[in-house]
Amino acid sequence: MATRAFQRLPTAPAGRILALRLVAIAVSLCIIAGVLALSGHSPAMLAELILRSTLGSRFGLEDLMLFMCPLLLTGAAVTVCGTIGLWNIGAEGQFYAGAIAATGVALGLHGPVLVVLPLMTIAGILGGMAWITVPTLARAYAGVNEIITTLLLNFIASLLTYYLTTGPWRDRISGAQVSTQRLSVSMPEMWGIVHWGFPVAIMIVVGLALVLSRTRWGYEIRMGGANPEAARYAGIPVRLRIISVMLLSGGLAGLAGMFEVAGTVHRLQGGMANNFGYLGIVVAVLARGSCLNVIPAALLMALILDSGIVMQTQQLSASVILAITGLILFMIAIGDELAHYRPVATTPAKGKA
Amino acid sequence: MNNPVSPAGPSGMAPGTPPVLQLRGIGKFFPGVIANKDVDLDVWPGEIHALLGENGAGKSTLMNVVTGIYQPEEGEIILDGYGQTFTSPQEAIRAGIGMVHQHFKLVQAFTVAENIHLGWDEAPRLASPAVMEARTREISERFGFPVDPAARVCDLSAGEQQRVEILRVLARRARLLIMDEPTAVLTPEETGELFRALRAFRAQGNAVIIISHKLDEVMEISDRVSILRGGRKVGTFRTADCNPSMLAATMVGRDIVRRNMRARPEGAAPIAPQPIMQLRNVSVRDDRGVDTLRDVSLDLHGGEILGIAGVAGNGQRELTHVLTGLMARTSGEIVLDGSVVDRADPALFAHAGVGHIPEDRLRSALAPSLSITTNMALREYAHPPIGRHGLYDAGAAGVLAHDIAELAQVRIPDFGMPIRNLSGGNQQRLVARREIRIASRVLVAAYPARGLDIGAIATMLGYLTDLRDQGVAVVFISEDLEDLLNVSDRIGVMFHGRMMDVIDAENADIATIGMLMGGREPTDLQPGGPR
Known part of the structure; x- marks a missing residue:
C-alpha cells in the first residue's frame, strides 16, 4: 500500500506561498483573539473598532498611507541591498541622517518652496548616502561585514538627532521638547493629510522593480547577488556594483527621513524614526526579495502599526503590538517554509534496507 | 606493461603476521554510479601505502568505506586477520583507524588542547585548561608533532592545523593513519616535516595510507602504490619498481582506441598562420608564494585544437584562468590579436570572442x-x-x-x-x-566531457571539432588521453606548472606523454639522448 510522505522542494510557487501566508495571518488573528478574550476584552468589538478606524474610514486610510510612505522606502532600501546579497540594517540611521540633512536645509535656507523643497530632497538623499558611505567602502574594499557597521551607525544617528533637537536646533519659539521648530516649508498635501511623498514612494518602488528587471545594471546586481563568482567570471565589476547599490539603499532610507520631516511631522524630533528603518527589514523579508511585493508588505506592516494605536486607546499596552507583529511574522515564516513541501506517494521499502 | 607485484608484505616480518588492513572485493554503488567495484587491498604494519588515482577514481569513497562513513554493498574489511563491519566512524576509530581529511575538521575558536580532547572518551572529566594542555604537550612529544597546546586553531597555519588533526587521531591510538591529499595545503618545508613524522610513525610498526595524485611525493614517501581507475584497482606496485611516468600512464591510461577526428571536411577553415592569442613566458605565483604556472609560452592558432594533458593540479586551472582573464599573471606577456593585454579582465576577453567552459561550471558559471x-x-x-x-x-x-x-x-x-x-x-x-x-576566436574548455555519458562525450567532442572547422582556436584540457589524442592537433603536457613540451598529436605516442606527465624533461626523451 502506498503511503503519503512529504518532500521538500528547493523552490516554492508564488501562489502557494500567498495562500499559506493568508492562512498564517488567519491563524495568528485567531490566536490573538483567543488571548484577548481570555484577558477580558471582546475580540469582536476590538476587530470592528480596528477595521472601522483603519480601512473603514477616511481618517483611517489617511493614517495608513502616512505609515506606509516611510515603510515603502525603507523596505525598498533593504530589498535593493538584498538583491546583491547584502543586508542594510542601518536604514534607521540613514533615515535620521536624511531627516537631519533636510532639516538643516529648511532651517538655514529661506526661500520659495519650489527652491527649498527640491534642495531638501537632494539633501535628504545625500544625507542617507553619506551615512552608509563608511560601511559601503569598508564592505567593498576590506570585506567588513556590513550588517555590523550599518547597525552600529544607527545609534550614532539617533543620538545625533537628540543632540541637535535639544541643543543647537532646539525649538526656541514654542519650546517643544526634543524638537526643532516647525519647518516653514512642507510637502504639498495630496489627499487630506496624505502628502505627495506617498505616490512618489509608490512610483519609486515600481521604478526600482523595473530597473532591477529591465536594465543592464539591474541584471548585474541580480547576478552579483546570486553568485558573485559567476559574476566575476562574466566580467561584472562586482565591487563597483556593491558600492552603487549600497549608496542607493542609503539614499532611499534618507529620502524616507526627508519625507517624514517635510510631509508628516514638519519638524525634526528625537526618536522620530519610530523604528521605520528596522521595520523596513521586516517589510523586505515579507517581500521575499521582490520590489513589487514591498507594496503589500508595507501595507500589512502599516495596518499592524495602525491597529496598535487603536488598541492603545482601549487600554492595551503598547508592547502588545510588538507581540502581535512577532506572532504574525513567525506564522508567516512557518507558512513560507511549508510552501516548499509537496506530498509524494511512496511505496514502503521492501526487502533489505 | 608492468605486472602487479605479489600481494606479500614487506620482508623482514615475523611469519604469520596479518596485514593491518585487508580489503576483499569491496563494492560501493551510488545511484547510477559505480564508485568502487572488486577492490582488494592489503596494508601491512610498517608500510606507507600510497593510493593513486585521478579525480573520481574512487579513492575517497574507498577510504570512507574503511573509516565507517559509508557501508560497502559488497566485500569485506579484515583488520589484523579478523572480519569487521563499521556502522559509524566512531567504531573505526576505536578499531585503530584514523583519517585526516583534506579539509580539516577542527573547531576554529577552540585551542589546540581543546580540539585534541573534543569528543575523546579518554578525556578527563572536568579537566582544566592546564590539565588538557599538559596532556596535549605529552601527546605532542610522544608522537613527535610539535604544537602549542594553548594556541587557538584559527591562529595556526595550515601545516600546524594538520599536525593538530594528526595528533587528534594518534591520541586515539590509531595504528592505521589515512591521509587525504595531505600536502595540498602545505609549503615544501611543511611537507618535509610531515614526511619525517610519517616515517617515524611507520618505524613504530604502524601503517599509513596516503591518498595523492602528486607523483613525485608518492615516489618519495611510499613503500607501495595502489592505483585506482574508474572505481577499480589497476594494481599494487612496489614503489622502488616504479617511476613517475609509468605511474602517470597507468593512472590515466586505458586501452586507447585511436580515432582520427583531425580530418577536416570540405571547406573547413585551415590552421591560421598567425596566432590569435599568445602566451609569452607567463608565470603565476599564488598567495602562498608557490609558482603555479612557470614560464609558459603558447601560440593559439585559429582552426586548431590544442590539447592540454597532465595530471590534475599541475597548473591547468591557472592556465585556464590566465587565458580567460580571470587571473592576473605575475610575469610574462599575453598577446591577443596582436596587442598586449595588460589587465586580467574577463569582460575584455569575452568581448574579444574568448569563450570559457570552466572546470567547476555549475559553481562558477x-x-x-x-x-x-x-x-x-x-x-x-x-x-x-x-x-x-x-x-x-x-x-x-x-x-x-x-x-x-x-x-x-x-x-x-x-x-x-x-x-x-x-x-x-x-x-x-x-x-x-x-x-x-x-567563442568566435578562442574557446577554452576545461574538462568539458567530465561527468557526461559516452554519447554526450561524443557530442561534446563534435562541438569542439565544429568550432575548429569554423576557424576558432580551441584549447581542450582533459585528463582523458584517448579524447585528447583523437581530437587534438597538438598536445601540450603540463607538469608542476610548466609546459613540458608541445608535441604533434598525430605521431604522439602514449609512453612519451606519460613520461612528460611524470616530469621527464623532453630532452631526455630525444632518440639518442641520455635515457
Missing part, C-alpha cells in the same frame, strides 16, 4: 537561484539585442535561451524556473552551448 533565461544571458546581456542603451530586454534574453536550449538539445518546461531545477548534465550542456556561442 551559473547562478543556481536565478532563472534559466537569466543564466543563458550571462555572456550576452550587455550586447544587442538583449542589452541596448543600458537596458536589459528580457524578451530577447528569452529568445536566446530558447536557441541555446534547442542547440544543446535540452528540453525545458519553463524558462522562468531556477536553473538549479535542471539536472547537472543539462546545466553543463547549456553552459557549453552558451560559451560556444560567444
